[in-house]
Amino acid sequence: MRGSLWEQLVKQLGMRWEDLIVASAKHLGLVSFSMLIAILIGLPLGILITRKKILTNWVLGGAGILQTIPSLALLGFMIPMFGIGMNTAIAALFLYSLLPIIRNTYTGIQDVDKSTIEAAKGMGMTGTQILFRIQLPLALSVIMAGIRTATVINVGTATIAAFIGAGGLGDFIFLGITRNIDALILLGALPAALLALLLDYLLGFLERVTTPRGLKI
Amino acid sequence: MILFEQVSKTYPNGFQAVKDLNFRIDAGEFIVFIGPSGCGKSTTMKMINRLVPHTGGTISINGKNITKENPVDLRRNIGYVIQQVGLFPHYTIEDNIAVVLSLLGWKEAKRKQRAAELLQMVGLEPDRFAKRYPRELSGGQQQRVGVARALAADPEIVLMDEPFGALDPITREQLQNELIQLQRTMKKTIIFVTHDMDEALKMGDRIAVMKDGAILQFDTPEKLMKEPVHGFVETFIGKNRIYQNPEYISVTDIMRDNPATATEILSPAKAMSMMRQRRTDTLILVDDRGTFCGIVSAYDLQSKLEQIRTIQEISQPNEPILHQSATAKDALIAITTTKFGILPVVDDKKRVVGVITRSSLLTAFAEHWAGKEVT
Ligand SMILES: Nc1ncnc2c1ncn2[C@@H]1O[C@H](COP(=O)(O)OP(=O)(O)OP(=O)(O)O)[C@@H](O)[C@H]1O
Ligand SMILES: [Mg+2]
Numbered sequence: 001m002r003g004s005l006w007e008q009l010v011k012q013l014g015m016r017w018e019d020l021i022v023a024s025a026k027h028l029g030l031v032s033f034s035m036l037i038a039i040l041i042g043l044p045l046g047i048l049i050t051r052k053k054i055l056t057n058w059v060l061g062g063a064g065i066l067q068t069i070p071s072l073a074l075l076g077f078m079i080p081m082f083g084i085g086m087n088t089a090i091a092a093l094f095l096y097s098l099l100p101i102i103r104n105t106y107t108g109i110q111d112v113d114k115s116t117i118e119a120a121k122g123m124g125m126t127g128t129q130i131l132f133r134i135q136l137p138l139a140l141s142v143i144m145a146g147i148r149t150a151t152v153i154n155v156g157t158a159t160i161a162a163f164i165g166a167g168g169l170g171d172f173i174f175l176g177i178t179r180n181i182d183a184l185i186l187l188g189a190l191p192a193a194l195l196a197l198l199l200d201y202l203l204g205f206l207e208r209v210t211t212p213r214g215l216k217i
Numbered sequence: 218m219i220l221f222e223q224v225s226k227t228y229p230n231g232f233q234a235v236k237d238l239n240f241r242i243d244a245g246e247f248i249v250f251i252g253p254s255g256c257g258k259s260t261t262m263k264m265i266n267r268l269v270p271h272t273g274g275t276i277s278i279n280g281k282n283i284t285k286e287n288p289v290d291l292r293r294n295i296g297y298v299i300q301q302v303g304l305f306p307h308y309t310i311e312d313n314i315a316v317v318l319s320l321l322g323w324k325e326a327k328r329k330q331r332a333a334e335l336l337q338m339v340g341l342e343p344d345r346f347a348k349r350y351p352r353e354l355s356g357g358q359q360q361r362v363g364v365a366r367a368l369a370a371d372p373e374i375v376l377m378d379e380p381f382g383a384l385d386p387i388t389r390e391q392l393q394n395e396l397i398q399l400q401r402t403m404k405k406t407i408i409f410v411t412h413d414m415d416e417a418l419k420m421g422d423r424i425a426v427m428k429d430g431a432i433l434q435f436d437t438p439e440k441l442m443k444e445p446v447h448g449f450v451e452t453f454i455g456k457n458r459i460y461q462n463p464e465y466i467s468v469t470d471i472m473r474d475n476p477a478t479a480t481e482i483l484s485p486a487k488a489m490s491m492m493r494q495r496r497t498d499t500l501i502l503v504d505d506r507g508t509f510c511g512i513v514s515a516y517d518l519q520s521k522l523e524q525i526r527t528i529q530e531i532s533q534p535n536e537p538i539l540h541q542s543a544t545a546k547d548a549l550i551a552i553t554t555t556k557f558g559i560l561p562v563v564d565d566k567k568r569v570v571g572v573i574t575r576s577s578l579l580t581a582f583a584e585h586w587a588g589k590e591v592t
């Protein structure tokens with residue numbers, strides 16, 4: 001016997017805490033970087049499909065299909081394009097994060113009260129002014145919810161990136177499975193869960209401080 | 218001045234919402250569009266600020282074809298109020314009011330000052346309301362802000378699409394009265410859509426009655442009530458509507474036009490027999506040109522029969538009379554001040570053209586109410 005799970009965990013942590021910090025940072029990097037690209041591309045796409053109705057179904061449908069591809073398969077598909085490692089992992093994580101962001105941007109803008117938009121138009125706001133002064137601020141909480149969902153999913157999915165050598169907290173899980181050390185699996189899984197919670201909380205906080213008083217309930 | 222020439226609108230789905238509209242609205246007029254749901258009122262209104270682009274004919278404002286103007290500039294110069302108000306929930310009240318001003322590039326201090334001025338104008342205390350958010354206001358207060366917002370840049374034209382439609386009757390009436398007051402001082406050209414005939418009659422200088430995308434009648438409230446176009450307009454207004462608004466009925470429509478008149482030098486006996494013959498208890502005295510001189514009652518005549526030589530001696534020259542331009546409402550008020558229940562109606566030269574009696578008034582109204590019950 002190697003002692004209780006708890007003792008093991010403490011032991012592994014003692015041995016590998018430096019690795020853990022590096023892995024966590026790398027994990028966070030994978031998540032942040034892929035999220036950043038997903039936001040930079042998903043947000044404009046979401047806005048675009050509120051204006052070009054012919055694209056709506058195609059874009060939402062496409063992002064939906066991406067979402068259904070099993071993560072390992074997606075990684076497999078990406079390897080020929082981006083090779084083994086970080087790039088592939090980021091590309092895959094980016095694709096997974098797209099749907100919640102595009103969809104929430106779209107519905108958030110779409111759900112802004114029609115009469116508010118009509119009033120804005122009737123007063124002589126241009127399309128861009130309506131977008132930045134009315135639609136985006138009013139859709140912000142829905143868009144943020146999409147980003148939070150994507151982030152949480154992303155942190156979990158990013159553990160799989162270890163299978164293609166991208167590193168991150170998945171390394172511990174992977175190692176734990178192959179060596180059959182439960183504590184090692186936990187050493188990857190627990191920080192990942194904590195990271196997801198932390199990011200979700202931070203984004204929620206960010207959302208609250210940026211919400212105008214008139215919208216707070 | 219707004220001019221519609223053969224204007225029509227066919228929506229992209231092929232539905233023709235309005236067809237061949239021709240009318241002219243002068244500066245300072247308060248115009249009401251009324252008609253059943255789906256008849257094209259909002260469409261007509263929104264074509265003016267190009268929220269709905271028209272597909273046929275020409276719309277011009279002050280001689281300029283609106284399609285030649287930039288729609289954004291056009292809209293900044295036309296106030297717009299809608300039933301749902303459409304305030305921006307994330308803006309304070311003063312920012313909501315100042316939206317157009319900020320679009321026009323006004324400086325913040327000037328915007329704030331103007332917003333306060335407008336709040337005052339629509340009856341909201343600036344100190345209490347400027348910094349609030351829309352959801353902290355009641356429906357009526359929100360629509361006051363909606364009106365203030367439309368007036369912010371002092372536009373010549375204000376479009377209002379059922380602005381008071383969602384308010385309770387008391388608030389609605391308050392806002393109606395205030396809008397009439399505002400209109401008196403500011404003399405905007407207001408185009409106002411409503412479902413409510415009472416509101417239309419109360420507010421409009423002229424009223425356009427629409428049905429199925431066409432204007433059936435475009436007239437003053439008075440004309441509309443008096444001479445509704447046969448058929449839809451008549452039923453829509455209510456045949457007897459005018460009898461709810463006696464201020465729109467001319468006395469010439471309800472007077473008897475062959476009053477029993479006599480000259481002042483008539484002898485009491487002849488006057489007596491004349492009354493019997495005409496079955497009346499009053500005679501209107503006139504001179505040889507028909508000018509009003511006074512009234513003689515049967516009661517006075519009876520009691521003084523032996524003591525007078527001509528009826529002039531018992532004439533009552535100071536009884537109230539009505540000019541022919543007066544209304545039934547004036548008659549209703551004046552009749553209560555008469556001694557004999559009779560009101561001579563005279564023209565500009567004070568010549569008697571007819572007479573209103575208590576019974577003729579009663580008959581005029583009773584006939585229509587009775588008539589209404591039958592139909
Ligand atoms: N975007 C659109 N596409 C197709 N048809 C439309 C569109 N907007 C309005 N219509 C149709 O045009 C007609 C006139 O609509 P409009 O909104 O002008 O009516 P309205 O008189 O304002 O009615 P309400 O009193 O109910 O507001 C209606 O039959 C409506 O269904
Ligand atoms: Mg309408």
